[in-house]
Amino acid sequence: MxxxxxxxxxxxxxxxxxxxxxxxxxxxxxxxxPRVRHLADDRPVLFRADAPELFALVDEVARAVGTRSVHAIAVDGSINAGVMTYGVRGRRLLVLGMPLWEVLTPGERIALLGHELAPYANGDTRNGLAVGTAVRTLSLWHHTLGPLPHPSVIEMVVNALYVVPRLLVRGVLVLLVRLTSRAGMRAEYLADRLAARTASTQAAVGLMDRLLITEALGVLLRSEANRAALGGATSSREATAQADELWGLLTAYAASVPEHKYERQRRAGARRGHQVDATHPPTHLRRACLLVGEPVAAAVVPQARRTERIATELAAARTEVARRLPRDGLGD
Structure with a gap:
């Protein structure tokens, strides 16, 4: 029964x-x-038939890392990237934040792909069925039991009744995250190592430096996206031109940052303990760890023609993401 x-x-x-x-x-x-993730329909999603060259690159990176590839690629406006599972069969979805992808060099993009696929190769427990599902479920419970905004008298009573269950759920969630944090930090260092072996130490270190300027990229991107929205593109050609201008400005800014500013950011990050998020070790420690020992060469080498074809495959998605930025924001 x-x-x-x-x-x-x-x-x-x-x-x-x-x-x-x-x-x-x-x-x-x-x-x-616990919910099974499904493909989101609120952002461009590419399959193998849509982007054969991009999937070929991801496949090659996955082989170099030592894991299986992805089944779909979603593109959004976040300055981030990640791999997650979806569906009952546990298929993999690569989420590419177009703002981050645009400012990286071809080698740094390979390092990014290697880093995001690496947790599935090095046994990161946070991506496992048991721990990953538990964290997502507890997070859902914590959100569901949250206080209702602008409550009526009855809703104030409901909010009061939710206090103890919500505190219990929060306590279990915090305990689970702390118990897995050391293993998670170790997995991130291992992911960086695999990224370096895949794309070269130089590319992996370059990726770390780009992560130091994501805050400035976000400010610039919001400003330019809002300015473009005021222009009100009336045709697909105008929308494409505005998107090209937006990504061009972002890429030009990233390329214009001199080395001494990166060094200043590295020193400031070391003082403040800069982290991509709470699940990642401090960025300056990750960078220092990569520079220990002899540099390694790339197992997956960028190819100019492949880079151009991938840009063509992503053209429609990058225009759509740029169009949605004023409404959707930068995501997570």
């Missing part, structure tokens, strides 16, 4: 009130049950 059937059988023995309680439990179980 299923868990739902057992719950109904038990609650039916309590009379009518028990049935009501059982139904409430069933609704809560349905709302708070």
């Amino acid at each position: 299923s868990r739902a059937g057992q719950l109904l059988q038990v609650s039916s023995g309590w009379g009518g009130a028990g049935m009501v309680v059982g139904l409430v439990f069933l609704v809560l179980a349905w709302v708070l049950a």
Whole structure:
């Protein structure tokens, strides 16, 4: 007998009130049950037929890292990237933040792909079925039990009743994150090493430097995206031209940052403990770790013609992302 059937059988023995309680439990179980990720339909998603050269590059990087490749690639406006699973069969989705992709060199892009695929090769527990599902489920519960904004009298009572369960969920979530943090930090260092072996030490270190200027890139991107939105492109040709101008300005800014400014950012990051997010070690320590020992050469070498073909495959997506930036923002 299923868990739902057992719950109904038990609650039916309590009379009518028990049935009501059982139904409430069933609704809560349905709302708070672990969810299988699905492909988001609010951003451009590419499959192999749409971008054969990009998928060929990802396949080559995956082989160099020692893991399987992805089944789909989503493009959004975040200054970030990541790989996650979706669907019942656990297929992999690569999420490419177009602003980050645009400012990287071809070698740094390969390092980025290597770093994002590496956790699946080095046994990062945070990407596992048990721990990953637990963290996502607890996060959903914590969000669901959050206080209702601008509550009425009844909603104030509900908010009060939610306080203790929410604190318990938060405590378990914090405990789980802390218990896995050391393994997670180690996995990030290993991912950096695999990225260096895939794209070269120089490319992996260059990627670290780019991460130091993401805040400035975000400010510039928001400003330019809003300015472009005020222009109000009326045709697809104008939208493409505005997107090209936007990404061109972003790329030109990243290329114009001199080495002494990167050095200043590295020193400031060392003082402040700059991190990409709470799950990553300090960026300056990651960079220093890469520079220990002899530099390694690239296992996957950028090819100029492939880079051009990939740019063509991403052209429609980069225009669409630029068009949506004023509305959607930079994402996570």
